[in-house]
Amino acid sequence: MRRTLSRLTASIGLGVSLVVGSLAAPAVAQAEGKIRIAEQFGIVYLLLNVVRDQQLIEKYGKEQGIEIEVDWAQLSGGAAINDALLSGSVDIAGAGIGPLLTVWDRTYGRQNVKAVASLGNFPTYLLSSNPNVKTIADFSAKDRIAVPAVGVSVQSRFLQYAAAKQWGDKEYNRLDKYTLAVPHPDATAALLAGGTELNGHFSNPPFQEQALANKDVHVVLNSYDLLGPNSPTLLFATEKFRNDNPKTYKAFLQALAEAASFAQNDKAAAADxxxxxxxxxxxxxxxxxxxxxxxxxxTITPKNTYPLAEFLYRVGAIKHKPESWKDYFFQDEQPLQGS
Structure with a gap:
């Protein structure tokens, strides 16, 4: 299955590149002036593209009198991202609200991983090429749904949230058995080409729009219909990195804020x-x-993240109950006004 999808990706030109670099190296303490950032695929990471393209972290570092070395890595799936962060291979992790809540819960009272900022608000679509699948209740053993990480990714958590609404909290993971961990580019290639066992994909932009170019592919669920406008993708870090690297961390926050303003106000330049x-x-x-x-x-301001957090605690997927979104977000010099 994985080999077939890789060939499809190459032939269609969606290109997946997992740049792991030093991720396999032993963890070493990072001194002020270096930051390693892990991102994934799609428009939801556009702010990081702007930060990288315009060297904004380096710019704000120089304003504080330090040279900052920035390393970039690209992975697929919240599980891989969380592992990289906890192993000390990266300093800033980019993944969905689902993986953030998982690692926040796992490190509570220890590494204390929390979110740094949102990457914006975007609808995500659950797609299918099976004409018999009109709602999530129609999925069966004949279907396979691609998600970045089974049971952990924000797409998996959205699917679980939808299942709980459909069948009750005790059945929240009812559809997990139909999911497969496949990177967004590979899953999109499979839906565009057809002819593989993969006929579903909980996607993100622009991959979901590309997949809909296949007339047999349709939207089963829109995350905005499920939860309302929300921030599906976040950046997060350990408390230690934040405390040990205040200038580098501040430069990163300033870079993100400038990137958000740039992307929101000049869509053509952002697309370029x-x-x-x-x-x-x-x-x-x-x-x-x-x-x-x-x-x-x-925007870097999180929106409507708490309903998923409350849900994951309610069904036992996380052990610690956040009283509000502020429990799993760092509050910095200019606190975010989110939800």
Missing amino acids: TYIRVTKAKIDRDALIRLIDNPQYEF
Whole structure:
């Protein structure tokens, strides 16, 4: 299955590149002036593309009198991202609210991993090429649904949230058995080409829009219909990195804020940045139209994350109950006003 999907990716030109670099190296303490950032795939990581393209971390580091070395890695799936963060291989992790809540719960009172910022608000679609699947109640053993990480990714958690609404909390993981861990580019390639056992994908932009170019692919569930407008993707770090590297951490926050303003206010330039940094094979005009969608908001302020947190505690997926979104977000010099 994995080999087939890789061939499809290459032939369609969606290109998946897992740049692991030093991720396999033993963890070493990082001195002030270095930051290692792990991201994944899609427009939801556009702010990081802008930060990288314009060297904004380096810019704000120099304003504080330090040279900052920035290393970038690309992985797929919240489980891999969390492992990299906890092993000390990366300092900033980019993943969904699902993986963040998992690692926040796991490190509570120890490494104390918390979110640094949101990467924006975006709808994500659960797609299927099975004409008999109109709602999540129609999925069966004949279906396989791609998610970045089974049971952990934000897409998996959204699916569980939907299942709980459909069948009750005790059945929240009812659809997990139909899911497979497949990177977004590979899953998109499979849906576009057809002919594989993979006929479903809980996606993200722009991959979900690309997959819909196949007339047999349709939307089964929109995350905004499930939870309302929300921030599906976050950046997070350990308390130690934040405390030991205050200047580097501050430069990172300043860089993110500038990137958010840039992306929100100049969609054409943001689209050019995405294409340039990711080398995505996507039509520029189509991309501009996509990110100009009023449902897309590039901001570091988290929105509507708490319902998922409360749900995961209620069903026993996390052990510690956050009293509010502020429990799993760092509160810095300029506290975020989120939800």
